[in-house]
Amino acid sequence: MAKSGIKKRSVGDIISDWLIGIFLGLLVFTTIYPFWHILMYSISDSRASMTGGFFLLPRKPTLLAYQMLFKTKQIFIAYRNTTMKTFFGTLLSVFLSALTAYPLSLKRFRGRNFISMGIFFTMLFNGGIIPTYILLKDLRMLDTFWVYIIPGAMSAYNMFILRNYFQSIPSSLEESALLDGANAFQILFRIILPLSMPALAAIAMFYGIGNWNSYMDGVLYVNEQRLQLLQVYLRQLIGAAGAKGALGDAGDLGPASRLTEETMKMTVIAVSIIPVLIVYPFLQKYYTKGVMVGSIKG
Amino acid sequence: MQTVRKENTLGRPAAWLKEFLQYMRKEYMLYLMILPGVLYIVIFKYLPMYGITIAFRDYKVSSSLFNAPWVGFDNFVNLFSRSAFIRALTNNIFISIYKLIFGFPFPIILSLLINEVRNSKVKKFVQTSVILPDFVSWIVIYGLMYAIFSPSSGAIKGLAEMLGHKGKIPNVLTQKETFKSVIVISHIWKSAGMGTIVYLAAISGIDQDLYEAAAIDGAGRWQQMWHVTLASLRSTIIVLLFFRVGQMMYAGFDQIFAISNDLVMSTADIIDTYVYRLGLEQRKFSIATAAGLFQSAIGMALVLITNYIARKVDPDSAIM
Structure with missing residues (x-):
């Protein structure tokens, strides 16, 4: 398309450029503005922001809402739980996926077709919400931290992405290591994994984002406050129960009376998206790559 | 003739199994490696599939998966x-x-x-x-939508004013x-x-x-x-x-x-x-x-x- 730039552009071309530009501009605005709005609202003075409208800049900037929010214990508990879930869950998931993917990537491994089909079938059919719930209840995993990282430890999709990537590594490398007397674990950890960094980064990111954002496990399997996830806490605050009610554990609501419910809601949302917005510029590159790796047929 | 055939049918799987066990002994590391993944899939994916049988049983919170009485398609009739x-x-x-x-x-x-x-x-x-x-x-997206569409304090108010709309703004998040x-x-x-x-x-x-x-x-x-x-x-x-x-x-x-x-x-x-x-x-x-x-x-x-x-x-x- 760039080559046609030398030619004189027709009026029609210029009009289409404008139309495309306006459409994409509006789209980008609707994507970015809501995030900006939340951030600006959360640092605005409650009384000034009560009337609503657009927030291109904060109105009478104040950090009062953040101070109030950080007085509650629950936000720290929820933050800690989600961080731990993301860290340990992702670590376990990547590890388990790699251990499963490597034997399945080897032609000489007997039973690979049987096991692959068995795993593939779980992508087509599943037991459903209730049988899974009953199983976790029978395993006594409800209301424990384990329920956050173990039942979802491996995604068949991510495992197959990794297996496909392993298969693309020349087998000569592995064969020469075998001749040197290396065992399967040594080959996986010293040769295969270091060569698979792009695929590992992609699936680690998929698992990581999934863990940070997941809330169904927190809703379905956990009742205890001390195990509450950030997303579940967020849902409780912005949902029907209302922010002030849920913030009641701060005890003294004195200065809070100068805050509206709206400001508190925006602040909680802001606190949960700020980490995502910080890592986003670094991760989106891998995200694009990961989707590409995944779209290669298995 | 018959004895030979009998030996064959019994003999073949045995030989196959023997050979496979030999292979497994040689490559036991690979099987050890895949064991956690296979256990995970069996326990957390296939056991719930077995749990589906409660769709055909009368399961109470107190009963176990195995002793709840069978009721055929009653639950489906009830459901529909x-x-x-x-x-x-x-x-x-x-x-x-x-x-x-x-x-x-x-x-x-x-x-x-x-x-x-x-x-x-x-x-x-x-x-x-x-x-x-x-x-x-x-959940966050719900929060974003709330921030934009809330009729009392959302950004939608600014947009409505820009477009010259006066009066009440409907709340799209609670409107059927x-x-x-x-x-x-x-x-x-x-x-x-x-x-x-x-x-x-x-x-x-x-x-x-x-x-x-x-x-x-x-x-x-x-x-x-x-x-x-x-x-x-x-x-x-x-x-x-x-x-x-x-x-x-x-x-x-x-x-x-x-x-x-x-x-x-x-x-x-x-x-x-x-x-x-x-x-x-x-x-x-x-x-x-x-x-x-x-x-x-x-x-x-x-x-x-x-x-x-x-x-x-x-x-x-x-x-x-």
């Missing part, structure tokens, strides 16, 4: 006599169809338009920003009539970026000579877009379309659970949310499992059918 289930099924189908009709073409159109942007920095910026909503949860649109549009908004990645990658693989040839033949910009770019995307589009049709029974549990409320339940309730309420809130485990089984069975049939058709249409696009 419930108007709330029929409503959830209908909603499920309509929401899926709307998402398909309006949501499926959107990333295609968007990638075609992004591809028309000449400035590579602008292109990159647009691409990067449309992926952003995919990085946050539906518009809620299906909210579901569909927010779905499109969140998933647009993910879709464009795949299409833009396919576009970047198109041979540039095709455009020059088309230009020589007198094709204008929009004609090139139609006859070259879109035509080259054909097989990608077919693969993704079949994939989406196969997912029709899953109308978006995460999304609807996060953004719906009691006021819009009649229009937003889908099978998953219904199963959740019936099973985990009302503790009717057996009937809820029957609903879940109905969903997964139809869902699997859809995947198999679409895959079969995909293979007929274009052998490369089948997933199996």
Whole structure:
């Protein structure tokens, strides 16, 4: 398309450029503005922001809402739980996926077709919400931290992405290591994994984002406050129960009376998206790559 | 004769087993390595499949999976006599169809338009920003929608004033009539970026000579877009379309659970949310499992059918 730039552009071309530009501009605005709005609202003075409208800049900037929010214990508990879930869950998931993917990537491994089909079938059919719930209840995993990282430890999709990537590594490398007397674990950890960094980064990111954002496990399997996830806490605050009610554990609501419910809601949302917005510029590159790796047929 | 045959039928599996055991002894490390993954799949994926049998049992909270009495198809009969289930099924189908009709073409159109942007920095910026909503949860997206659409303090007020609207602004998040649109549009908004990645990658693989040839033949910009770019995307589009049709029974549990409320339940309730309420809130485990089984069975049939058709249409696009 760039080559046609030398030619004189027709009026029609210029009009289409404008139309495309306006459409994409509006789209980008609707994507970015809501995030900006939340951030600006959360640092605005409650009384000034009560009337609503657009927030291109904060109105009478104040950090009062953040101070109030950080007085509650629950936000720290929820933050800690989600961080731990993301860290340990992702670590376990990547590890388990790699251990499963490597034997399945080897032609000489007997039973690979049987096991692959068995795993593939779980992508087509599943037991459903209730049988899974009953199983976790029978395993006594409800209301424990384990329920956050173990039942979802491996995604068949991510495992197959990794297996496909392993298969693309020349087998000569592995064969020469075998001749040197290396065992399967040594080959996986010293040769295969270091060569698979792009695929590992992609699936680690998929698992990581999934863990940070997941809330169904927190809703379905956990009742205890001390195990509450950030997303579940967020849902409780912005949902029907209302922010002030849920913030009641701060005890003294004195200065809070100068805050509206709206400001508190925006602040909680802001606190949960700020980490995502910080890592986003670094991760989106891998995200694009990961989707590409995944779209290669298995 | 007979003794020989007997020896053969017994002898062959034994030899096979012996050889396999020998192989396993040699490669025990590989089996050790895959053991955790296999155990995980068996326990957390296949045991719940066995648990599906409670759809055919009268399961009480106190009973175990094994001793609950069998009741045949009673739970299914009960399920289909419930108007709330029929409503959830209908909603499920309509929401899926709307998402398909309006949501499926959107990333295609968007990638075609992004591809028309000449400035590579602008292109990159647009691409990067449309992926952003995919990085946050539906709970956060509900929060964003609340911030924008709240009639008392949302940004919508500013927009209404700009457009000269006076008086009350309807709350689209609690209004039955518009809620299906909210579901569909927010779905499109969140998933647009993910879709464009795949299409833009396919576009970047198109041979540039095709455009020059088309230009020589007198094709204008929009004609090139139609006859070259879109035509080259054909097989990608077919693969993704079949994939989406196969997912029709899953109308978006995460999304609807996060953004719906009691006021819009009649229009937003889908099978998953219904199963959740019936099973985990009302503790009717057996009937809820029957609903879940109905969903997964139809869902699997859809995947198999679409895959079969995909293979007929274009052998490369089948997933199996």
